[in-house]
Amino acid sequence: MLRDWILVILVLAITVVGGLFAIxxxxxxxxxxxxxxxxxxxxxxxxxxxxxxxxxxxxDLSGIKKADWEESANGLRDVIERRVNLFGVQEPVVQTEQxxxxxxxxxxxxxxxxxxxxxxxxxxxxxLEFREEMSxxxxxxxxxxxxxxxxxxxxxxxxxxxxxxxxxEDVVDYLPLYTPTELTxxxxxxxxVDFSENTFEPYISLEFNAEGAKLFRDLTKKNKGKxxxxxIDNQMISSxxxxxEISGGKAQITGQFTIEEAKELARNLxxxxxxxxxxxxxxQTVGPSLGKVSIEKSVNAGVIGxxxxxxxMILFYRxxxxxxxxxxxxxxxxxxxxxxxxxxxxxxxxxxxxxxxxGMAVDANVLVFERLKEELKEKESFDLAINNAFSxxxxxxxxxxxxxxxxxxxxxxVSSGFVQGFALVLGIGVLVSMFSAMIITKLYIKTFSxxxxxxxxxxxxx
Amino acid sequence: xxxxxxxxxxxxFSGLLILTSVIFLFAWGFKLGVDFTGGSLLELKFIQKEPxxxxxxxxxxxxxxxxxxLQESGEKGIILRAKNITEEExxxxxxxxxxxxxxxxxxxEMVGSVVGKELRRxxxxxxxxxxxxxxxxxxxxxxxxxKPIPSWQYAIAALIALFHDILITCGAFALFGxxxxxxxxIPFVAAxxxxxxxxxxxxxxxxxxxxxxxxxxxxxxxxxxxxxxxxTFARSLFTSITTLLPLFAxxxxxxxxLFPFVLALIIGIFFGTYSSIFIAPPVLYSWxxxxxxxxx
Numbered sequence: 001m002l003r004d005w006i007l008v009i010l011v012l013a014i015t016v017v018g019g020l021f022a023i024x025x026x027x028x029x030x031x032x033x034x035x036x037x038x039x040x041x042x043x044x045x046x047x048x049x050x051x052x053x054x055x056x057x058x059x060d061l062s063g064i065k066k067a068d069w070e071e072s073a074n075g076l077r078d079v080i081e082r083r084v085n086l087f088g089v090q091e092p093v094v095q096t097e098q099x100x101x102x103x104x105x106x107x108x109x110x111x112x113x114x115x116x117x118x119x120x121x122x123x124x125x126x127x128l129e130f131r132e133e134m135s136x137x138x139x140x141x142x143x144x145x146x147x148x149x150x151x152x153x154x155x156x157x158x159x160x161x162x163x164x165x166x167x168x169e170d171v172v173d174y175l176p177l178y179t180p181t182e183l184t185x186x187x188x189x190x191x192x193v194d195f196s197e198n199t200f201e202p203y204i205s206l207e208f209n210a211e212g213a214k215l216f217r218d219l220t221k222k223n224k225g226k227x228x229x230x231x232i233d234n235q236m237i238s239s240x241x242x243x244x245e246i247s248g249g250k251a252q253i254t255g256q257f258t259i260e261e262a263k264e265l266a267r268n269l270x271x272x273x274x275x276x277x278x279x280x281x282x283x284q285t286v287g288p289s290l291g292k293v294s295i296e297k298s299v300n301a302g303v304i305g306x307x308x309x310x311x312x313m314i315l316f317y318r319x320x321x322x323x324x325x326x327x328x329x330x331x332x333x334x335x336x337x338x339x340x341x342x343x344x345x346x347x348x349x350x351x352x353x354x355x356x357x358x359g360m361a362v363d364a365n366v367l368v369f370e371r372l373k374e375e376l377k378e379k380e381s382f383d384l385a386i387n388n389a390f391s392x393x394x395x396x397x398x399x400x401x402x403x404x405x406x407x408x409x410x411x412x413x414v415s416s417g418f419v420q421g422f423a424l425v426l427g428i429g430v431l432v433s434m435f436s437a438m439i440i441t442k443l444y445i446k447t448f449s450x451x452x453x454x455x456x457x458x459x460x461x462x
Numbered sequence: 463x464x465x466x467x468x469x470x471x472x473x474x475f476s477g478l479l480i481l482t483s484v485i486f487l488f489a490w491g492f493k494l495g496v497d498f499t500g501g502s503l504l505e506l507k508f509i510q511k512e513p514x515x516x517x518x519x520x521x522x523x524x525x526x527x528x529x530x531x532l533q534e535s536g537e538k539g540i541i542l543r544a545k546n547i548t549e550e551e552x553x554x555x556x557x558x559x560x561x562x563x564x565x566x567x568x569x570x571e572m573v574g575s576v577v578g579k580e581l582r583r584x585x586x587x588x589x590x591x592x593x594x595x596x597x598x599x600x601x602x603x604x605x606x607x608x609k610p611i612p613s614w615q616y617a618i619a620a621l622i623a624l625f626h627d628i629l630i631t632c633g634a635f636a637l638f639g640x641x642x643x644x645x646x647x648i649p650f651v652a653a654x655x656x657x658x659x660x661x662x663x664x665x666x667x668x669x670x671x672x673x674x675x676x677x678x679x680x681x682x683x684x685x686x687x688x689x690x691x692x693x694t695f696a697r698s699l700f701t702s703i704t705t706l707l708p709l710f711a712x713x714x715x716x717x718x719x720l721f722p723f724v725l726a727l728i729i730g731i732f733f734g735t736y737s738s739i740f741i742a743p744p745v746l747y748s749w750x751x752x753x754x755x756x757x758x
Contacts, residue, residue: 056574056577099580115570284569286568287567287568289568290505297716298717301715305712312700348719352716370697401663403599403663404659406595410655414584414585419648
């Protein structure tokens with residue numbers, strides 16, 4: 001018996017702690033509980049809830065041998081990925097998808113202000129450029145223009161990387177501040193992968209045309225002893241220090257490349273463009289305000305739905321209903337926590353799936369309680385009736401839920417996007433609800449039926 | 463409670479509903495959404511002025527020609543549909559209507575016709591797969607009960623109930639499409655599949671009780687069916703209510719986007735509950751009667 005009480009208290013504790021973790025807006029922070037930083041973890045919201053754009057491109061592989069399709073598609077993905085990273089989008093998605101006729105590229109940008117600009121940028125050819133260091137005076141100037149939070153952020157980062165304390169004035173030394181030069185991929189004649197004779201590490205050797213060679217010579221002359229940064233798609237790839245003036249128009253890009261990365265970079269550079277042309281064939285954009293309204297409304301609906309279910313259960317099953325409600329609460333908290341921890345990308349459909357699952361989660365309890373009523377009619381002892389109700393309702397609960405799980409699995413495997421989110425949420429819901437309805441409710445009911453409450457059989461069910 | 467006695471009445475009622483649904487489906491079909499047909503949808507909200515549809519029509523006309531439809535949505539909102547708006551035209555329309563200072567873009571969807579076609583195919587595959595596996599599951603769940611009817615007949619009876627629910631839901635949406643302009647899109651398919659699972663779930667609980675009684679008792683089959691329905695009646699009703707309650711909450715408070723999806727679920731689950739009591743067990747019963755008559 002003591003064991004049961006400990007379990008009950010444990011489950012209640014999990015419900016409370018999980019609730020603080022799972023409920024959006026973080027109640028713990030609001031009522032000034034001293035919660036650690038990790039405690040706050042936002043839901044991962046889908047494009048339809050936070051606003052954003054979903055782009056589908058068809059890769060035109062007609063000019064490429066079938067054997068090289070996969071490689072080209074991967075090259076394409078990497079180029080686009082680099083570009084997409086420039087938009088400052090949190091966790092952008094860039095995926096290739098194989099179809100019967102070729103390859104497609106999926107790009108998802110969440111919470112983006114200007115999808116039109118993004119679409120334009122994505123279609124561009126890769127951009128190689130050399131940049132030279134700014135003078136210290138220029139760096140200081142820029143530092144003064146930065147907002148203090150950003151400087152602090154930078155200091156934190158630098159300290160983390162170097163392990164040293166950094167003063168505000170010294171931040172400039174760590175800031176990679178470069179200014180563009182005239183030398184760009186426009187002057188590139190070829191790019192190929194070579195290997196260092198000593199370390200066997202791959203690097204990319206570039207060859208400029210005559211005009212580029214001259215620009216490069218001037219640049220190296222001017223920046224002797226300083227670093228020269230190589231940017232691709234506005235991202236610094238490496239920043240070697242210039243040892244001496246280089247004429248002849250040959251440069252190297254070294255960095256922490258794997259052979260594959262180096263190959264791909266060289267290939268993209270010498271192609272001077274995306275490895276294959278792409279065409280936008282589908283686009284879905286949701287504005288941030290629409291998403292916000294959707295969240296508010298569906299959260300409202302969820303709360304109302306939850307309360308209605310609880311009300312119903314208590315009205316029709318009295319004490320048993322109260323315990324079922326507690327276990328439904330446990331269920332809700334557990335599911336929401338799982339969504340945060342796994343994490344599941346929540347879409348509008350996912351929320352609908354969750355709300356629906358609140359209703360379905362008590363299905364098993366309804367089955368058990370109806371059974372309990374019958375068992376009690378047989379004049380069994382209360383204890384035995386409870387045990388029988390749970391064990392005899394099990395086959396129906398199992399069979400019923402398996403069909404739902406089958407549909408969820410098929411929905412998840414065959415579909416994508418909206419439907420997939422719905423299926424995942426509903427599927428997790430069904431699994432967890434079996435646990436909460438059969439194990440947790442039983443725990444509550446068994447434990448409390450051993451108290452004085454157990455003597456009042458009439459209170460337990462209608 | 464004598465359900466089987468009035469079997470004919472339920473069959474006629476459901477038969478009429480199914481017939482009407484099939485007629486609706488053949489006459490009107492679905493109003494397919496952009497995801498299936500390919501095409502574009504642009505939803506805009508004006509920040510300041512109330513939009514005048516006739517004026518907007520002229521402005522959009524200058525970009526797209528005449529091949530588009532325009533309707534109001536809520537206050538200050540419009541929805542524009544057209545066969546295929548390219549990204550350039552999309553930007554041009556927004557500029558024409560006053561640019562980002564005048565309008566907020568709530569939603570833009572552009573689906574290539576190839577993508578739409580593929581989606582139609584993959585949804586068909588999903589539906590067929592789901593039906594297939596559910597049939598197998600039901601047949602195997604009842605494999606141990608073969609008296610007085612073989613287990614596959616349980617599966618067939620459950621499937622008949624299932625088609626009943628799906629057809630009526632589809633018929634309702636053909637009707638809604640025709641008169642309310644409600645479109646059938648991917649979420650609708652998700653709803654259908656969920657109904658599929660739910661409907662079977664509901665029927666199985668009753669059949670589960672049936673199989674319990676068949677093994678134990680020496681009643682006539684008709685009585686066993688009646689007893690089983692009676693004993694599971696409250697639970698069938700209550701589980702449906704607890705499922706419908708949150709769905710109604712979404713229907714009334716959940717916003718427009720989810721409305722058709724939830725509506726489909728509500729209709730399907732309602733009829734799923736009905737058919738699990740009034741169609742599936744009577745079908746099983748009538749089947750036995752038919753066999754008995756033939757053998758005598």
